[in-house]
Amino acid sequence: MADNTVALLRAHSRHAPWNARGLAAHATALVDAAGMRPTNASARATPSARAVRFYVAHGLLDHPMGRGTAATYHYRHLLQLLAIKIRQREGQTLEAIKTELTGATGDALERRVAQSLAPALVAGADQTVQQDDTAPLSWRRISVADGIELHVRDDSPAARSDVLAAMREAVRAALGREDVR
Structure with a gap:
């Protein structure tokens, strides 16, 4: 089951690259599907483009490729953003999350996020992953x-x-x- 959820999560990489708004929208879709709500009252349930830039400025997210409006974010950024929202849901402060994410490998981050989002991923939060590549797109x-x-x-x-x-x-x-x- 764990490998299946990692594969379902990994399929989101094909939507990359994103700009800050696109990354926030993609993460929001997953966060909403999982019903994630932070226990920390000062944290918002869903990320915004502004939050993405804040997290980059404070070292919680890796710097994007490029600068300004040309900045692009990739799958690792999505994993980091989802990990931040998951840990906020669990009541962690941004400082504690930053410490935790600093040494996290991509595989560990991916497994942690996939485990937390498993119900939403398996239930079809991303229909594009479960869609046959030969099926017509709408x-x-x-x-x-x-x-x-x-x-x-x-x-x-x-x-x-x-x-x-x-x-x-x-x-x-x-x-x-x-x-x-």
């Missing part, structure tokens, strides 16, 4: 402006309507076309 088309649209696969953690709306508005703002609805 995509959502989000119209941004005339001639511009976003394509998001339905099995992506970013396929939630609130995330899709935020992405559409972010692209519109980047285009300077906030008046386009």
